[in-house]
Amino acid sequence: MTYNFLVLSVLCCIPGLIIFVLRKDLRPVIGVMALVSIPFGFTESLFYPDYWEPVFLWDLADKIGFGLEDILFVAGLGALTSTIYAVVFRKKFSSVVFTNHKSSLFYAGIVLCVTGVLVFAAVLLHIPMIYGSVVIMLLMSAALLAFRRDLILPSLAGGVLTCAVYTLICIIFSVLFKDVFFLVWHGEKFSNIFIAGVLLEEYLYSFAAGVAGTMFYPFVTGRRFLSADKKS
Numbered sequence: 001m002t003y004n005f006l007v008l009s010v011l012c013c014i015p016g017l018i019i020f021v022l023r024k025d026l027r028p029v030i031g032v033m034a035l036v037s038i039p040f041g042f043t044e045s046l047f048y049p050d051y052w053e054p055v056f057l058w059d060l061a062d063k064i065g066f067g068l069e070d071i072l073f074v075a076g077l078g079a080l081t082s083t084i085y086a087v088v089f090r091k092k093f094s095s096v097v098f099t100n101h102k103s104s105l106f107y108a109g110i111v112l113c114v115t116g117v118l119v120f121a122a123v124l125l126h127i128p129m130i131y132g133s134v135v136i137m138l139l140m141s142a143a144l145l146a147f148r149r150d151l152i153l154p155s156l157a158g159g160v161l162t163c164a165v166y167t168l169i170c171i172i173f174s175v176l177f178k179d180v181f182f183l184v185w186h187g188e189k190f191s192n193i194f195i196a197g198v199l200l201e202e203y204l205y206s207f208a209a210g211v212a213g214t215m216f217y218p219f220v221t222g223r224r225f226l227s228a229d230k231k232s
Helices: 004-022 024-045 057-064 069-090 100-123 127-145 150-175 200-221
Strands: 092-093 225-227
Touching: 004 024, 004 069, 004 150, 024 069, 024 092, 024 100, 024 127, 057 069, 057 127, 069 092, 069 150, 069 200, 092 200, 100 127, 100 200, 127 150, 127 200, 150 200
Parallel strands: none
Antiparallel strands: 092 225
């Protein structure tokens, strides 16, 4: 099990790197979303060791609350979630801004502040953060989608696609590290439901992350999804 989380994080970065190489138009999106995602890597202490206990390089999680693997993991997930819908459905982002850019940033800022409050409340109420994070991501996404209904279907599709890709990553991961989801994750404290050897909560988390990641960039930039063959 040495370096198991590092391997999972590297696997999560591969889809984003492939998209980065194949879709030049999505490279700025990947760069922005990877950077925006990094602060979420600092929240590892909300999941470790209650939800899972992977091996960290230099035991950083025990020393500072998060590890290098967390940064790679969230950056890779940010790159994947923000582009997978566009790739699969042959979409691109419009070059024209369709909404008030300042208003979008304002609403996004409010949602981020509310998210922080909800995370704090979940900690105070001792709600397992794996469930709290899923609910918070979906609630905050729903709040933003109320202002951008054109992003509802792309976001749901992005959630399903992210879940599918992440599941494949987890299956490959479980082949490399036999029974890893039974040994590293504390499934007995949660649903204890395993699908294809992967804990149910991982499916829920990846879907919620896919929904949030798909809608975030077009929302804050005021852009829409267009057919890749259509002029902006």
